[in-house]
Amino acid sequence: MMKRQFNRMRQQLSHPNISGRALETAEYLTEDLLQIEQRIEPAKRAAHNVHKRLVACLQGPYGADMEKRVKKLSLMSLSVTMAESFKELDTDSSLGKALEMSCFIEGMLAKILAEFELTLEREVLQPLNKLSEEELPTILKHKKNLQKHIMDWNTIKSRYGLKGIEENGVGLGWASVSPTKENGQGNSLPVQ
Numbered sequence: 001m002m003k004r005q006f007n008r009m010r011q012q013l014s015h016p017n018i019s020g021r022a023l024e025t026a027e028y029l030t031e032d033l034l035q036i037e038q039r040i041e042p043a044k045r046a047a048h049n050v051h052k053r054l055v056a057c058l059q060g061p062y063g064a065d066m067e068k069r070v071k072k073l074s075l076m077s078l079s080v081t082m083a084e085s086f087k088e089l090d091t092d093s094s095l096g097k098a099l100e101m102s103c104f105i106e107g108m109l110a111k112i113l114a115e116f117e118l119t120l121e122r123e124v125l126q127p128l129n130k131l132s133e134e135e136l137p138t139i140l141k142h143k144k145n146l147q148k149h150i151m152d153w154n155t156i157k158s159r160y161g162l163k164g165i166e167e168n169g170v171g172l173g174w175a176s177v178s179p180t181k182e183n184g185q186g187n188s189l190p191v192q
Contacts, residue, residue, distance in 0.1 A: 040139055047132035054125055060117050062125075069114040079106035 055062050060069035070076050086099035 037143065040136060040143065044132055044136040044140070047128050047136065051125060051128045051132060054120070054128075058117050058121075060114055062121070066114055066118060069117060070110050073110045073113060075106050075110035075113060079103050079110060082106060 059074065060072050064072070082099045082103035086096045086103060089096035089099065091097075
């Protein structure tokens with residue numbers, strides 16, 4: 001009993017940022033797994049916050065295909081307005097040529113921006129969303145199950161220890177239990 005308390009105290013001192021329920025888990029996990037366990041919840045919050053901010057930065061509608069995204073961009077509406085304006089002007093005028101060139105450039109910028117946003121959505125936002133909404137909650141669920149099983153294990157260990165105390169007046173502990181066999185004369189001998 002004293003040895004167990006000493007080991008628990010030593011573990012608390014070696015892991016000062018782990019307390020209470022996490023300490024029970026610390027008995028069964030390696031140092032690497034403990035570090036990973038402590039990083040799960042902050043990683044979930046970070047993934048969720050970054051995803052939310054990136055979606056807010058998109059200029060086109062989130063989840064739309066290329067054509068709808070290009071039509072909704074302000075660059076494309078500016079390009080359409082310039083196209084309508086230069087048609088009313090003389091084609092040889094410098095203002096008409098400038099509007100025509102600007103219309104073409106704005107249209108190209110709108111398409112490039114839409115392609116970039118689609119690529120960002122496909123390669124960054126969707127995996128980040130999957131991580132924060134599916135994978136990390138699954139890991140947290142498994143973490144809760146592990147903690148429940150550890151609590152059950154500790155309960156079983158303590159009940160076993162109490163049962164040994166009630167039967168013998170002394171706690172048997174896990175290591176002191178050894179199988180025996182009868183030698184035919186009523187005496188029990190340790191099995192070897």
